[in-house]
Amino acid sequence: MAYEWPVDPHDLFLERYPQMVNTGVAAADADAMRAAITDMWPDRPGGWVYEWSRLAAGYAASGAHLRAATAYGWAKFPTLADAAKRAAQTAQVAQYLLAAPDFGIAFERRSIAIPRRGEQIDLPVHLLTPPGWTAADPVLLASGGVDSWKMDLHNLFVATALRTGLRVLAFDIPGTGETTVPMSVDGYGVIGALIETARGLGSGKVAHLGISMGGYYSARSGLAGDVDAAVVLGGPVEQSFAADRTWAFGMRGIIGNALGFDHEPTDTELSQHMSGFGLRELLDRDRNAPMLVINGADDVHVPQHDTLVFEGRRDTETILLPDAGHCGGAKLPQAMGIIMDWLAAAELR
Known part of the structure; x- marks a missing residue:
């Protein structure tokens, strides 16, 4: 069971930006996501899960698996309310395991x-x-x-x-x-x-x-x-x-x-x-x-x-x-x- 609810992504960035940079997101990436994201739930350009997943996929393609896992973690944030969020968590697990040898x-x-x-x-x-x-x-x-x-x-x-x-x-x-x-x-x-x-x-x-x-x-x-x-x-x-x-x-x-x-x-x-x-x-x-x-x-x-x-x-x-x-x-x-x-x-x- 899960549901979406009205939430302004800009409010989340206002509160969570320090957490982002203190738990592994590069400040430049956090700034880029804040500029790109306009909606919380749509899985399309400007959507939270879309933009964070796009960032994560780029890191995955370059072999930066832990950075990819971190970005996918923010893609599924704040909860697994829909299929796109659940897919992001699945991708996070995969990238995290690929990163494990370098922990x-x-x-x-x-x-x-x-x-x-x-x-x-x-x-x-x-x-x-x-x-x-x-x-x-x-x-x-x-x-x-x-x-x-x-x-x-x-x-x-x-x-x-x-x-x-x-x-x-x-x-x-x-x-x-x-x-x-x-x-x-x-x-x-x-x-x-x-x-x-x-x-x-x-x-x-x-x-x-x-x-x-x-x-x-x-x-x-x-x-x-x-x-x-x-x-x-x-x-x-x-x-x-x-x-x-x-x-x-x-x-x-x-x-x-x-x-x-x-x-x-x-x-x-x-x-x-x-x-x-x-x-x-x-x-x-x-x-x-x-x-x-x-x-x-x-x-x-x-x-x-x-x-x-x-x-x-x-x-x-x-x-x-x-x-x-x-x-x-x-x-x-x-x-x-x-x-x-x-x-x-x-x-x-």
Whole structure:
């Protein structure tokens, strides 16, 4: 199930330009796409998916496969709402695998069987293993959010693996990417199964890095003590799920798609589906793993409360970066530096 919704591509460039250049798009390419794109959905000249795919195809033809995968990642952004977006993701996977021999880090694409409501889903994940890592070392679960997925954040995850020495298991959260079940409150079962898988891939110690909506899941795993350490970057945990919240930069439609709607939901429908996501019950407990909770102070999607609510908890550090947007925005490199240092110093070995 999927649907398109009214969204101005210029608004997306306004918000996402820093993310583009901080996750692997050359500034000249981002500028060219901003100038060329006039519509969000049509698969024709001037359309988002058309122009980004055209850029990607040029890189693929020249053998620049990782750049091609990055461009195809933006072609399918922000969600797989139609056939053209799904085709772009298929092309992204193909180019990403062609690029793998040059990652500079050991790479494996693996399918993990996840039990789900009496059935089984096969979940593609990526293992990024730094030099010197052994089975006596910890594993880091890592994911993006509702519109930036495991391949889109490749450079961040590789840098994290190399700097921390942790093996990274990268995945897409429910409702996104190659994960075939919609986002829901009980979708945390997918995360729980991944945690158990990760324990068997290394020493048994597991940390969890979640970015944006992925931070909701890492906040949940950290608060529940299901992992040995948790990092929350721009994660919604409580006020983000309030019934009277507002949506900016197309996020309403992105969330609706992740939840599995086949039409643009009303405020009431969205509220009904998200009312159970809040983590107040876990926040009221005192059993969390060591946690780092960080975000930009000027986030338009996640209120400051959802970071500051962690202040004063044991084994927890909270940081709001001044003059920074969602997940740090233009200060994403600074945020990731803080995260990598924290993970490197965590007592995981």
